[in-house]
Structures are given as C-alpha cells and as structure tokens.
Amino acid sequence: MSDTLYERLGGHAGIDKLVNRIVDLHLENEVAGPRYRALDEEAIDHAREKVKEFLAAGSGGPVEYTGRSMIETHTGMNVSAAEFVAVVDDIMQAMQEMEYPQPVCNEVLGVAYSLKEEIIHL
C-alpha cells in the first residue's frame, strides 16, 4: 500500500512545522492577515493546534479532529474569495519552502480548494 498523505507530509513532526509556518505567513499576509492579527495569542494558539489536528486527521493520520466544522468556524466572518486565495497561497508557499515534492503540494492544494464553499461568503 502506498503511504498516506499524512506520512508524505512527514507525520506529526512535518505537520507541526508546516502549520507553524503557515500561521506565521497568515499573520504577515497583506490580504488575510488582519483576520489573524485580530485574534489574541490564546485564540491563535488554539487555531494553530486545531489546524494541525485537522490536517493530520484529514490526511489519514492517527489523530481525531476535535475542532469545529469548517462551516461552523467560518460562519459570520464573510471570508472573501481573495482572502481564501491568500490563505491557500500561504499554504503553498510554506510547502515550497519545506521542499515537499510537487505531487504532495498538489494534493494539499486539492484538499484546500475542495473546502472553499465551506469557508467563503458565510
């Protein structure tokens, strides 16, 4: 059997490092940054840990996602399509910096994009 996406992302350690970098990029992001900079440290830490769980569980890792659904989380924010693209750009930039192979980047891109309707304009 081929490796799960979780394994190709480097398992717990890989996802830990990847999501830390993604959230750092979000905080600096010109388009999406204000959303994250508005959170206090506790809320950012919480979101960071939930995103790690979400990615680990969703990629086939031995982890249970204990956070809220994407619809529940993002409802009331009225996230724009531009903010969505900005967030996906950060994910791709972090993955490129960490030199994941292109097929792994493409797979994560596909997963992220599939969530668009559960995140924007809610």
Ligand code: HEM
């Ligand atoms: C594929 C794209 C995305 C994924 C997988 C994702 C995932 C998540 C997860 C797992 C959480 C934590 C849920 C919880 O607290 O239980 C979260 C929180 C959050 N997300 Fe997203 N998100 C995405 C896109 C976006 C976009 C485009 C924005 C807007 C710029 C955004 C803004 C936020 C904010 C501000 C929080 C913190 C909410 C709070 O503390 O109440 N997210 N996201």
